[in-house]
Amino acid sequence: MESSATSGGLPLSPERNAALRAGDCQLMPKMPDDRLSANRGVRALGTDSLIVALLSPMAALTSDAVQKFLFAVVILDIPIELGTYLFYQPVQAALGALKGLSISATTIALAGLYTSWFIRTLANRTPRVRPRLHMNLALVFFLAITLLSVFVAQDKALSLFDLYLLFEACLIYFYVANNVRTWRDVLFVVALLLGGCLFESAVIIVIRFTVTASTTWDYPIHIIAENFTGDGRMRIGGTIGVPNVAGAYLSVMLAAAASILFTDLGKMYKWLAAVVLALGGVALILTYSRGAWLALVLATIVICFVIGRQRGTSLKAPIAILVILAALYVPFGGSISARLFGDDRGSAESRIPLDELAFRMIGDNPLLGVGANNFTVAMDQYATSEFRREWLWAVHNKYLLVWAETGLGGLLAYLAFLVSTLRRGWQCWKFGDSQFSPLALGLVAGIAGHMLHQGVDLFRDRPLQQLVWLTAGLLVAMHGICVADHRSDLVSSIA
Numbered sequence: 001m002e003s004s005a006t007s008g009g010l011p012l013s014p015e016r017n018a019a020l021r022a023g024d025c026q027l028m029p030k031m032p033d034d035r036l037s038a039n040r041g042v043r044a045l046g047t048d049s050l051i052v053a054l055l056s057p058m059a060a061l062t063s064d065a066v067q068k069f070l071f072a073v074v075i076l077d078i079p080i081e082l083g084t085y086l087f088y089q090p091v092q093a094a095l096g097a098l099k100g101l102s103i104s105a106t107t108i109a110l111a112g113l114y115t116s117w118f119i120r121t122l123a124n125r126t127p128r129v130r131p132r133l134h135m136n137l138a139l140v141f142f143l144a145i146t147l148l149s150v151f152v153a154q155d156k157a158l159s160l161f162d163l164y165l166l167f168e169a170c171l172i173y174f175y176v177a178n179n180v181r182t183w184r185d186v187l188f189v190v191a192l193l194l195g196g197c198l199f200e201s202a203v204i205i206v207i208r209f210t211v212t213a214s215t216t217w218d219y220p221i222h223i224i225a226e227n228f229t230g231d232g233r234m235r236i237g238g239t240i241g242v243p244n245v246a247g248a249y250l251s252v253m254l255a256a257a258a259s260i261l262f263t264d265l266g267k268m269y270k271w272l273a274a275v276v277l278a279l280g281g282v283a284l285i286l287t288y289s290r291g292a293w294l295a296l297v298l299a300t301i302v303i304c305f306v307i308g309r310q311r312g313t314s315l316k317a318p319i320a321i322l323v324i325l326a327a328l329y330v331p332f333g334g335s336i337s338a339r340l341f342g343d344d345r346g347s348a349e350s351r352i353p354l355d356e357l358a359f360r361m362i363g364d365n366p367l368l369g370v371g372a373n374n375f376t377v378a379m380d381q382y383a384t385s386e387f388r389r390e391w392l393w394a395v396h397n398k399y400l401l402v403w404a405e406t407g408l409g410g411l412l413a414y415l416a417f418l419v420s421t422l423r424r425g426w427q428c429w430k431f432g433d434s435q436f437s438p439l440a441l442g443l444v445a446g447i448a449g450h451m452l453h454q455g456v457d458l459f460r461d462r463p464l465q466q467l468v469w470l471t472a473g474l475l476v477a478m479h480g481i482c483v484a485d486h487r488s489d490l491v492s493s494i495a
Contacts, residue, residue: 061116062123068188070116073109074172075192078467079200079240079249081222083107087157095376096394098161098460102168106466110171117179134177134476138416143170145410146372153371154378162373162405165462169469176473183436183481187265189474190256190439191272197253198276201283204238204246208286233335235288240463247289248453248464252446252471254280255299258321259442262307264434274320281328288339291456295449300325302445306429307438350391351456357382357392358400369407373460398454421447421472424479431482440478443471 060066077083083104093099146163153159180186203223211225211234224237235243257280260273284292304318329336360382361370370378375394383392395401403411425447428440447468459465 061112062119067113067116070109070112071188072192074106074113074466075189075470076196076199077104077106077109078463078470079196079238080105081240081463083462087161089158092155092158092376095379095392096458096460097158097376098165098373101161102165102462104462106172106462107168110168110175113175113179114171117175134174134480136173136177136417136420136472136476138413138420139170139173142406142410142413142417143167145406145413149369149372149406149410152365152368153374155371155374158373158377159371162460165465166372168462169465172466173469173473176470177476177480180474180477181481186436186439186474186478186481187269189470190260191269193253194257194260194269194272194276197250197257197280198272200238200240200246201250201276201279204236204283204286205279207236207238208234233288234286236283236286238283241461243287244289244291244457245459245461245464247284247287247292248295248450248457248459249467250280250284250287251292251295251299251453252450252467254284254296255303255446255449256439256442258300259303259438259445261320262303262438262442263436265439274324277321277324278328281324282332285328285332285336288335290340291453293336293340295453297449298452299442299445299449302448303438303442306441351396353391354393354395355397355400358395358397358404361404362400365404365407367407367409369403369405369410372405375401375405394458394460396457398458401458401460417472418447418451421468421475424472425475428475428478428482431486433482433485436478436482440475443475447471 081104083102083106085100085102088100089097090099143166146166150156150159150163176189180189207223207225211223222241223239224242226235226237226243227233237243237246240246240249254277257273257276260269263269284296300321304321308318357379358375361375361378364382379392379394395404399411399415402414422444425440425444429437429444431437450464450468453459
């Protein structure tokens with residue numbers, strides 16, 4: 001007979017309920033206490049393991065070793081250019097547009113670096129200890145104006161490709177400017193930049209003797225060699241891109257390497273810089289980029305002139321630079337002269353109509369432009385009959401390209417960003433630090449030479465933009481370190 005407690009009838013008295021519960025428990029199989037505690041331990045261990053598994057990647061990201069590794073990936077990915085393009089648009093790419101959404105090793109590394117930065121910021125609960133963030137208003141305005149240009153673009157997908165690449169470059173700039181805090185950090189960046197340049201130079205030289213003309217390997221790592229003469233001579237772009245891009249990269253890096261010879265950084269860095277100058281000089285010649293050659297000449301003149309004005313400066317470094325340049329010219333003198341003064345098959349002349357095309361676009365769209373990365377899309381509207389026999393491509397002038405695509409505001413913001421970079425570097429030079437001021441001068445000279453080069457090429461792809469933005473962030477960080485050291489010296493002298 002069922003009790004009312006179990007059959008849904010009236011409840012029993014409290015005493016009978018207690019007895020019933022005790023009886024029911026006696027009918028249930030008993031589990032040993034040690035097995036019960038073991039099951040609890042397994043469940044607790046499983047929960048702890050899950051928590052550890054979830055938190056381990058976060059903890060790893062905050063370690064110095066992982067941060068340095070990810071930062072090294074960002075720096076070395078400039079010459080190596082490990083990545084691909086999603087949503088590839090071959091028709092627009094053939095006309096000089098940014099060909100797709102760039103996903104690279106830098107993309108992944110930046111995600112890790114910013115996650116680490118965010119976690120470390122949360123862990124630092126003392127607001128007074130947190131350093132003040134640096135913000136570059138000109139760069140922010142340039143990014144905002146590029147974003148606005150997307151809304152006026154005919155092909156918004158192309159505009160978003162360019163906007164994303166610019167945003168990624170801005171992330172690099174802000175990370176370097178706000179996370180390089182000591183001179184040891186600066187040396188870490190410089191060593192990797194020189195190492196990357198040495199690697200790229202060696203690759204270009206090896207390609208010269210191992211591949212045939214018109215070779216393109218379009219794998220995650222790209223190798224490009226172009227035939228530009230009837231006798232089989234090649235313009236080599238290495239892994240960084242087309243030869244003009246490789247030449248521009250080398251011109252900036254060789255200026256930085258030359259400046260290290262004037263520093264007191266020690267023999268290891270000076271020998272590394274000398275090797276980079278030697279191999280990089282050969283690689284620069286093999287790109288046959290006249291704009292890059294002129295950019296390096298300008299940078300070298302700036303470095304030697306500014307440092308030469310200082311009294312008591314040793315002549316060893318200028319003599320070493322002249323010896324290296326002379327040694328490079330002897331075996332390549334004929335090729336260099338032919339490239340500078342020989343028939344270029346109308347390469348320089350063909351760029352004049354492109355400038356005229358750009359001015360037509362600017363005349364109709366002076367304020368907002370035709371949209372980021374949309375020059376090639378809008379080109380057909382302005383290429384009237386007199387342009388039909390011309391070589392139609394994106395304009396080979398970075399300043400006209402920015403003006404035509406993002407308007408006058410975009411051009412002014414872009415120029416303000418470059419000028420502010422030069423200004424920061426010059427201020428670092430004026431501090432007179434024997435180890436790092438010449439390096440800042442070399443970076444400034446390299447950027448100044450590249451600004452000249454931008455007058456004859458468009459430099460739309462990732463490597464050059466990433467290099468310039470990283471260099472700009474490094475100069476900001478170096479300026480901040482110089483200011484902090486100067487204040488510390490003042491306090492020490494007063495005390």
